[in-house]
Amino acid sequence: MALKHSAQRDKIMAFLMGRKDHPTADVVYMNVRKEYPNISLGTVYRNLTLLANMGEIMRLRVGDGVDHFDADTSPHYHFVCTECGSVIDLEMENIDTIQDIAGAGFDGKIAGHVTYFYGICGDCSKESASGQKPETALQ
Amino acid sequence: MALKHSAQRDKIMAFLMGRKDHPTADVVYMNVRKEYPNISLGTVYRNLTLLANMGEIMRLRVGDGVDHFDADTSPHYHFVCTECGSVIDLEMENIDTIQDIAGAGFDGKIAGHVTYFYGICGDCSKESASGQKPETALQ
DNA sequence: AGCAAAATCAGGAATCATTACTATTTTAAT
DNA sequence: ATTAAAATAGTAATGATTCCTGATTTTGCT
Numbered sequence: 401m402a403l404k405h406s407a408q409r410d411k412i413m414a415f416l417m418g419r420k421d422h423p424t425a426d427v428v429y430m431n432v433r434k435e436y437p438n439i440s441l442g443t444v445y446r447n448l449t450l451l452a453n454m455g456e457i458m459r460l461r462v463g464d465g466v467d468h469f470d471a472d473t474s475p476h477y478h479f480v481c482t483e484c485g486s487v488i489d490l491e492m493e494n495i496d497t498i499q500d501i502a503g504a505g506f507d508g509k510i511a512g513h514v515t516y517f518y519g520i521c522g523d524c525s526k527e528s529a530s531g532q533k534p535e536t537a538l539q
Numbered sequence: 540m541a542l543k544h545s546a547q548r549d550k551i552m553a554f555l556m557g558r559k560d561h562p563t564a565d566v567v568y569m570n571v572r573k574e575y576p577n578i579s580l581g582t583v584y585r586n587l588t589l590l591a592n593m594g595e596i597m598r599l600r601v602g603d604g605v606d607h608f609d610a611d612t613s614p615h616y617h618f619v620c621t622e623c624g625s626v627i628d629l630e631m632e633n634i635d636t637i638q639d640i641a642g643a644g645f646d647g648k649i650a651g652h653v654t655y656f657y658g659i660c661g662d663c664s665k666e667s668a669s670g671q672k673p674e675t676a677l678q
Numbered sequence: 679a680g681c682a683a684a685a686t687c688a689g690g691a692a693t694c695a696t697t698a699c700t701a702t703t704t705t706a707a708t
Numbered sequence: 709a710t711t712a713a714a715a716t717a718g719t720a721a722t723g724a725t726t727c728c729t730g731a732t733t734t735t736g737c738t
Contacts, residue, residue: 449725512656521647577718707710
């Protein structure tokens with residue numbers, strides 16, 4: 401049951417910490433493989449899940465059908481561009497009061513919430529005049 | 540391009556409107572099939588997607604890996620029980636101000652947000668003393 | 679250093695939700 | 709009634725993720 405050290409896990413964690421976007425498992429795999437050519441996609445998934453369960457990283461489900469991962473576990477929110485699909489950190493004041501608002505008149509116990517904002521990111525707003533075409537979209 | 544009438548789509552819509560929980564495509568399929576034994580799962584998916592794109596129903600992605608559908612398109616929020624997986628409507632006051640809070644200092648355009656609350660529902664809280672076992676959980 | 683048990687791995691197969699394909703049937707306008 | 713467009717049933721394909729297995733690595737112990 402004890403956790404053992406693993407070079408693969410270290411590489412995955414190091415890669416994630418070096419990125420401020422929020423890579424998918426496949427992106428992690430593609431990149432870690434540059435230094436660690438034999439790593440398997442299953443290993444990437446297993447370690448991402450393990451790290452997420454330990455609370456060392458966060459798994460983000462932003463509605464595009466693919467899980468994203470974030471090494472920044474401090475409480476913060478995300479914006480998802482419906483044009484290019486990029487997931488961007490938001491720096492904003494605390495909105496935890498929404499849990500109290502939601503809990504008023506509800507008979508269960510509210511333990512947390514998941515929120516993401518969507519719209520058009522700054523880059524896509526600027527490019528909107530050109531013929532730029534995206535390949536990712538929220539469903 | 541014009542939409543044509545379809546008995547199958549009617550049944551799907553009618554079933555969804557008769558439920559206040561938030562069924563998955565498979566649950567819709569199982570139930571509509573009682574009255575319409577030949578309907579195929581593909582037809583259910585195609586119509587749910589069509590209805591969602593037309594704005595007649597909502598597709599909910601609550602993080603359990605399966606899409607849920609809601610015939611109530613009025614703005615409201617959902618609670619997901621981490622114990623039994625049930626998705627419950629919340630009646631709560633408007634929290635749209637969170638979009639203004641999120642938009643302050645962000646250079647993109649925020650068009651909307653998705654929020655769901657999670658925790659233990661009222662039923663599971665009561666049952667927690669007994670040995671009740673769930674089969675669904677958020678990842 | 680040497681050993682053994684437990685953890686991890688690579689590679690590939692399996693799963694599961696969802697979508698795509700195709701030949702046939704249904705709808706609705708002429 | 710005719711006909712073209714839309715929808716269907718059934719099935720195959722896709723894609724993300726998980727599971728399985730035999731080989732390798734880590735770590736505590738001697």
